[in-house]
Amino acid sequence: MSDSENNFIKGILLIYHHPLEADAATVMENVRSFQYSRFKVWSVNTAFGFPESLKEVQFQSLVLHYSLFGNRPYQLPDSFLDYLDHSQLSYKIAFFQDEHHHCRERFAFLNRHAIDCVYTLVEQPYFRDVYLKYTSVKNLINYIPGYVADDLIAVAARLSVPEARRTVDVGYRARPLSFYSGKGAQEKTRIAIEFRERARDSGLKLDIETDEAQRIYGRKWYKFVANCRAVLGVEAGVSIFDVDDSVQARTDEILKQQPGTSFDELSEKLLHQFEDNVYYRTISPRHFEAAAFRVTQILFEGRYSGLMQPMVHYIPLQKDFSNFDDCLRMFHDEALRRELTDNAYRDLIVSGKFSYQSFMQTFDERLIEAGLQPDVSATEAADFSRRLASDQRKLELRARKNRLMYHSDFPGRRELSLIGGPLLRKLRRWRDGSAR
16 A cells, blocks of 8 residues: 555645736635535646645545646656646545537547546536547536636625716627637627627727737736626537547648638538537526626527526527627616616525535535535644645745746846856755755
């Protein structure tokens, strides 16, 4: 029996990735939500490196956060992959989002590292066509990409202002997405471009952008939402699920040979046959944010995970814009706006049905069904917590120093890096026992 088997901790290790740069607030809201679990949870950020104290232990469960899989290669250095493989006693869970592409790599990862459970945005009727067909994962659980955090409610209460003081009538941000993701992906920019053009002479104050450079992150995003009377929106997700990576490959080949091909041309030539092959649409965190800030939502009609209904929670806009004038008329009806925002606030926020607390309650129940128990020695937990916290403080400090020295721009930075870089490397070699 190995030392790690002797040091088995009845708790959860949550592994996530969050760089020092600003990121979407929803990522860390999701990470922090695990504090509501009945299980003891420790969290580790791979952006800082591998904590030495992990080598001594195995956990009852390892949870791989969706932030690890947002870029390729995955944000899991070899040290973490080795740890994942050596944690043979752990129940391994992977959370995925944006899982409609690069599927072969995702499936290979699940099989290679013996993942037991996947939380997926794929709905249950399509489990067999995706994960059960290509992987050995036994447990599949459908969830939505974001829930209502206490922080969101608090920020909304602090930043919300009366409609009369808001300076934007209709706001929205999006960015172009790859053609191979289908019509659903194109809707995110199409609603913006078409609405902005049609409303150009309406007298409405618009703040609608589709350029990457105009994206807004962090608290600035909440301030933007708070300043809008209405926001546009579509369902999250895409309409083509590239299960075998063939759609992207064929799309890339066509665009390489004919660079000026439009989406409509590509759709007629290739993509139409793959549309909605796997249903991959869902409600978005943006819809909860708008509800929390009591902002009217003008949305393309859709299912929205069955949680939002047209003319109850939002103003429905037909995807061909045939009812555009009706949408503007409804937007100008202050009583209707108030009714819709009250309904959305009541059903999505106040009800508590979609809070992170509620989600973590069901998460715990699933773990218990899988045979895990939320009991851990207080002494054991406190001792390991001290060691892990010490490791992570050192790793974060080193990451911040490296960022300051090598990636920041300030007078004397180059000279400092020339002096400090070799010294830091020498100290690391000495620490690792390689200096002679």
